[in-house]
Amino acid sequence: MNLNQENDWVARSLQHVWHPCTQMQHHETVPLIPVSHGRGAWLFDMEGKRYLDAISSWWVNLFGHANPRINAELKDQLDKLEHAMLAGFTHAPVVELSEKLAALTNHALGHCFYASDGASAVEIALKMSFHAWRNGGQTEKQEFICIQGSYHGETVGALAVTDVSLFREAYGPMLQRAHVLASPDARLAEAGETAADVALRAAAALEAKLQERAGKIAAVIIEPLVQCATGMAMHDPVYLKRLRELCDQYQVHLIADEIAVGCGRTGTFFACESASIWPDFLCLSKGISGGYLPLSLVMTTDTVYQAFYDADVRRGFLHSHSYTGNPLACRAALATLAIFEDDKVLQKNRVKAEFLNTAFADLKNDVRVRHFRQQGMILAFDAVVDDAERAATFSRRFFAAALKQELLMRPIGRTVYMMPPYILEQDEMSLLAHKTRLVFEEVMA
Numbered sequence: 296m297n298l299n300q301e302n303d304w305v306a307r308s309l310q311h312v313w314h315p316c317t318q319m320q321h322h323e324t325v326p327l328i329p330v331s332h333g334r335g336a337w338l339f340d341m342e343g344k345r346y347l348d349a350i351s352s353w354w355v356n357l358f359g360h361a362n363p364r365i366n367a368e369l370k371d372q373l374d375k376l377e378h379a380m381l382a383g384f385t386h387a388p389v390v391e392l393s394e395k396l397a398a399l400t401n402h403a404l405g406h407c408f409y410a411s412d413g414a415s416a417v418e419i420a421l422k423m424s425f426h427a428w429r430n431g432g433q434t435e436k437q438e439f440i441c442i443q444g445s446y447h448g449e450t451v452g453a454l455a456v457t458d459v460s461l462f463r464e465a466y467g468p469m470l471q472r473a474h475v476l477a478s479p480d481a482r483l484a485e486a487g488e489t490a491a492d493v494a495l496r497a498a499a500a501l502e503a504k505l506q507e508r509a510g511k512i513a514a515v516i517i518e519p520l521v522q523c524a525t526g527m528a529m530h531d532p533v534y535l536k537r538l539r540e541l542c543d544q545y546q547v548h549l550i551a552d553e554i555a556v557g558c559g560r561t562g563t564f565f566a567c568e569s570a571s572i573w574p575d576f577l578c579l580s581k582g583i584s585g586g587y588l589p590l591s592l593v594m595t596t597d598t599v600y601q602a603f604y605d606a607d608v609r610r611g612f613l614h615s616h617s618y619t620g621n622p623l624a625c626r627a628a629l630a631t632l633a634i635f636e637d638d639k640v641l642q643k644n645r646v647k648a649e650f651l652n653t654a655f656a657d658l659k660n661d662v663r664v665r666h667f668r669q670q671g672m673i674l675a676f677d678a679v680v681d682d683a684e685r686a687a688t689f690s691r692r693f694f695a696a697a698l699k700q701e702l703l704m705r706p707i708g709r710t711v712y713m714m715p716p717y718i719l720e721q722d723e724m725s726l727l728a729h730k731t732r733l734v735f736e737e738v739m740a
């Protein structure tokens with residue numbers, strides 16, 4: 296592939312592809328990278344230049360690009376069944392996946408409802424909660440609580456419980472209002488306060504709201520342990536524990552959006568396990584298919600399931616997507632779960648997370664770095680940039696400088712983060728730390 300052909304792909308893409316989460320005009324100055332192929336933690340462009348995928352291609356890829364084991368499973372599945380509708384039919388991949396996931400929660404969440412993207416799973420959880428209360432005669436429970444800085448996706452229902460102004464500002468009038476309560480973000484600690492103190496303070500604010508309005512509240516939705524899209528805001532697990540207690544006490548559902556933090560990202564398979572709790576609804580997507588195919592799902596309890604189980608069709612959950620429970624996507628997920636089990640991934644990730652932390656030690660101690668933090672295979676820090684204009688362009692400048700160093704990184708504001716695939720080897724982690732340092736120096740100069 297020569298340079299002209301590469302430029303051709305870029306030009307053709309800019310002509311006809313409307314890229315996501317992008318001000319298209321920025322591509323007049325910001326490069327668009329035409330990807331030719333991927334291997335392991337690396338993406339290759341059409342000139343043969345490589346990029347270490349330090350953010351797992353938007354947090355989806357767990358075991359590398361073109362993973363031979365997932366590829367083999369998918370090839371096998373392709374010759375059996377590519378798709379069949381899930382209403383009135385079922386198939387082995389969806390049954391096996393649901394059984395395995397239920398077992399991973401010790402059957403606390405024994406029912407899986409499928410969709411394709413993360414936002415759809417959030418929509419499903421919100422609708423299911425609302426409808427479950429309604430079926431139980433509690434028709435007043437129509438409101439939702441989310442947390443400051445929350446991000447749950449960009450469809451209209453999910454955006455209503457999202458508190459990132461960049462994404463919701465333009466659509467405010469379209470969205471049903473949710474209650475937005477204090478964040479347990481450990482960075483909010485005042486002098487002398489621990490992360491647990493901040494978490495309990497935020498939980499107290501939640502309790503005050505529940506005391507006032509529990510009869511009207513269907514559910515609280517949270518991103519357990521790490522609010523990723525707002526800038527990797529991390530909190531103490533005591534927050535989750537307290538939330539579970541409060542939701543039980545005030546008869547409100549707890550929705551755990553584990554779309555970004557599930558599948559081992561924070562150290563345990565489900566982030567909620569860090570607090571030894573189960574929510575009423577757990578949303579999964581992204582990593583569950585190993586980063587291969589769009590798959591999302593909502594896991595829920597027998598109690599919720601039974602609230603819909605009835606002779607009357609209208610009491611059922613009449614929600615569907617064409618690709619619900621797609622066999623290929625489920626098979627990719629089964630292959631992903633098999634890798635977790637066979638390769639003792641959670642155990643190995645503990646060692647990798649420690650190595651990553653050590654590799655970044657010099658940045659951790661840099662005076663231009665604040666709030667260096669880590670939760671499992673997510674490592675983040677905030678760059679101190681006082682000049683407003685430079686702060687506003689930090690992320691874009693960092694992205695461009697990172698590309699020159701063969702890194703795919705997209706800071707959120709001034710928060711630089713790593714969320715790499717779990718297959719990263721020690722030499723790749725050292726390289727990542729070394730090159731991040733070079734990029735940081737260039738961008739901060």
Ligand SMILES: Cc1ncc(COP(=O)(O)O)c(C=O)c1O
Binds near residue numbers: 552581
């Ligand atoms: C916590 C969380 N919820 C929901 C979503 C939305 O998922 P999707 O982009 O697949 O719709 C995301 C995506 O980043 C997420 O991080």
